[in-house]
Amino acid sequence: MSSNTESWQAKAQRKRDQILQGIPEQWRLSRADLDRAALQSDLTGSFIQSFLDQETIEITSLETNEINPCLHELFIEYALDRAKELDAFFEKHGKPTGALHGLPISLKDQFHVGDFDTTMAYVGWIDGKLGIDKEKSPVFESDLVKELRSLGAVFYCKTALPQTVLVGFPYGHLNGRSQGLTFISLLAWRNNQQHHWRLELVFRSVLSTKPWLSDPAVVPIPWRTEELESIRSRVNAKGQSAGRPLKFGFFWRNSTLEPHPPVRRGLKIVAEALQRAGHIIVDWNPPDHKVAEHIHAQFLYADGAHDVQAHISRSGEPIIPNLKSRFGLREPMPLLQYQDLTMQGLDFENRYADYWNSTGTEDGHAVDAFIMAPAPHAAVIPGKYLTPGYTEVINLLNYSAVALPVTRADKALDVVDTDYIPSEGLDKRNWDAYEPDIYHGAPVGVQVVARKFEEEKALAIAEVVQAAIRAAQT
Amino acid sequence: MSSNTESWQAKAQRKRDQILQGIPEQWRLSRADLDRAALQSDLTGSFIQSFLDQETIEITSLETNEINPCLHELFIEYALDRAKELDAFFEKHGKPTGALHGLPISLKDQFHVGDFDTTMAYVGWIDGKLGIDKEKSPVFESDLVKELRSLGAVFYCKTALPQTVLVGFPYGHLNGRSQGLTFISLLAWRNNQQHHWRLELVFRSVLSTKPWLSDPAVVPIPWRTEELESIRSRVNAKGQSAGRPLKFGFFWRNSTLEPHPPVRRGLKIVAEALQRAGHIIVDWNPPDHKVAEHIHAQFLYADGAHDVQAHISRSGEPIIPNLKSRFGLREPMPLLQYQDLTMQGLDFENRYADYWNSTGTEDGHAVDAFIMAPAPHAAVIPGKYLTPGYTEVINLLNYSAVALPVTRADKALDVVDTDYIPSEGLDKRNWDAYEPDIYHGAPVGVQVVARKFEEEKALAIAEVVQAAIRAAQT
Incomplete structure (x- = not known):
């Protein structure tokens, strides 16, 4: 499917098509609704709720590629298969697999999940896993992914990032600009108290797996409930x-x-x-x-943009305009x-x-x-x-x-x-x-x-x- | 006393004289004993014990400059003044100042104590405090020193280090070669069980001061007694x-x-x-x-010896022979x-x-x-x-x-x-x-x-x- 002579534009378009295909037909908006959406300054609230029941808002994200390209991967089938597995486990053992049993979790496209791509918004890493030899390790996974899965999490998508992850909104050649982060943060907004509990649950559960044993870069500090309690x-x-x-x-x-x-x-x-x-x-x-x-900015630019340039040169895509002046190749x-x-x-x-x-x-x-x-x-x-x-x-x-x-x-x-x-x-x-x-x-x-x-x-x-x-x- | 035209040899000799002066006259060995010492392959055991009672062996180190130049500073008066202070505190309050009340602690000459020199074996830092402007901060102290003192420790000396701290025995122009570390390690040898308890006491006490609050480079992990107990x-x-x-x-x-x-x-x-x-x-x-x-060696030499060369060039002393080939100035x-x-x-x-x-x-x-x-x-x-x-x-x-x-x-x-x-x-x-x-x-x-x-x-x-x-x- 991929080819060395494929232009970066064609490669990015192929990926966009693939992402769109990942959204079940019945979940997409009509042309008329898309046009109406384009006129909104705020897609959340009454606009989006007119399409959804309350439960659905909380469980899935619903945007199509055209109005809200906030995803780099969407793998609903994979998630449903996983959910069935978890149901079967519960049926058989009468208990959940772990503290996050059945919890849908989205990860940004920096994490390696299953055999899906990890592009970090670089067109050159489509059909690949950033920094990993996909031929040798087709299912290489990040430690955090393995830990969350061991706790029962269900992965269903990978969210968009901007090229270099250094601008304040997802913007790259995989998907253009996205309003995704605004929408996601608004989910938190709607129910922030619950959001805190979720954060605490996820932190505590992940740390209970002792991630420092597999990744020496993690400092071995367990979740300290006493610190929360003291406040x-x-x-x-x-x-x-x-x-x-x-x-x-x-x-x-x-x-x-x-x-x-x-x-x-x-x-x-x-x-x-x-x-x-x-x-x-x-x-x-x-x-x-x-x-x-x-100091922080000097660290970012210390390598003379060699890292960023190596990634974009894999496909020939240009640096996005917002970053062009800062990421020219230099000593x-x-x-x-x-x-x-x-x-x-x-x-x-x-x-x-x-x-x-x-x-x-x-x-x-x-x-x-x-x-x-x-x-x-x-x-x-x-x-x-x-x-x-x-x-x-x-x-x-x-x-x-x-x-x-x-x-x-x-x-x-x-x-x-x-x-x-x-x-x-x-x-x-x-x-x-x-x-x-x-x-x-x-x-x-x-x-x-x-x-x-x-x-x-x-x-x-x-x-x-x-x-x-x-x-x-x- | 110091002068910019003083040769590094003269400066080092002046420091050696000063260290020797710090040893009370009655503690020094006679010429005959020194000659006898020079013939020993092991200064510990029966040889050194012939001069001492048991208690003294455990409390102080006893070498003179000629047979065992293991110190860069010795400040007995300072220690005795401090001990009197602690006694007075105990008398007045009926309790110790902290868990290390009265414990004599030696620190190697990388730590800043009071207004004493910190040379780290560089002749160029005699009359100075390595890396610190002594004019501006005559009593700049290391965090660990402040923490140990707050617990009641008594400082009485600073032990010798080799130039660059990268050879296995103290060797520099301040004091020539030293057998000091061998002797110190033997104290531990004699009574290792007690040594472990002391280590535990010092670690636990220092960590109880929450050193990470003053030094963000310290990871906030308290002393975990449960980890010891689980073994x-x-x-x-x-x-x-x-x-x-x-x-x-x-x-x-x-x-x-x-x-x-x-x-x-x-x-x-x-x-x-x-x-x-x-x-x-x-x-x-x-x-x-x-x-x-x-990898480790490459990190050590990565700076092309610029750091080491800057320190030795303060006095003009040469690199010690063991390190000469590795610390020539380069890109x-x-x-x-x-x-x-x-x-x-x-x-x-x-x-x-x-x-x-x-x-x-x-x-x-x-x-x-x-x-x-x-x-x-x-x-x-x-x-x-x-x-x-x-x-x-x-x-x-x-x-x-x-x-x-x-x-x-x-x-x-x-x-x-x-x-x-x-x-x-x-x-x-x-x-x-x-x-x-x-x-x-x-x-x-x-x-x-x-x-x-x-x-x-x-x-x-x-x-x-x-x-x-x-x-x-x-």
């Missing part, structure tokens, strides 16, 4: 302080980019809700995040400079830890977590994603972060602020990109950030934040 | 199996270097003792350690090659983990630990240290290892084996270096190796091994 024991069901209050740092903006009005309002909603719930709010003035962003960074960069990163980590510890100087209690926007704008409009600046500091620090929804942009409340004079460059481009009508209804979130290896704490605190927001709204 | 519950006081037996891999030699006869015998003693105690012994046939040694490795090397290291780790897991295929129980020699020879004769090959695989894998003493070389038992034909090169050089008369009485040890982050398990298993050896000898 939960300090609040009631409404997130109100019921003991020593939680202490939050609030990072209102970074030094380069002013958040759009809906994001400012979102942060204020959270701060007020937490204060009303009896928690402590302090301003968060850490070492300049710009330094982290600079890699000299090693001594790279080692110095590593030291700069460690130094930033140390200074950040010192700052964090210093917040406990007065009362003996350092902040439990800090709150910041995940981006300077509400849910991204495809093509308007300018910078990962609000997230890459977290990447560099390896901190534990949980993003959660707060409100939606509202053109009546979030009017253009003419008092703010943006700096020339990125700040101005971002500031000018805010248009109340376009953003109206877009989700606004915050991220709860705990230290490195504090996933349980971050999750428990995110629950508290959400409960407090909910309580403040009622 | 201890499987044996009795003689190290005999009292439940599911322990399972040991035995690594008899690596692919390049045959161990000397005393080391071979040491391994056999351990294997027989463990079998007699009811444990399971299997051969250990992992991925070739030579691969790990090669650093290109970054892509370095990144590939990192991948090779991860691949080796993965393959090693796969092998380890495979030892459980038949009976469901992978080996608990494996046993290997720490070197292909007994305790090293200064100048005869040829290769770190038996240890650097452990460094690359980040495995948890505990070295422990087994026996002593014995010229009557460990005769030259003329049947073994060494390979040309390192194997032959090592093999030819074995002389029964010279090695007679030298300590022979093994190392107990557990996986990454399994320090507690390694320590508990080392106790079992030692108990089994002792039981077999009586």
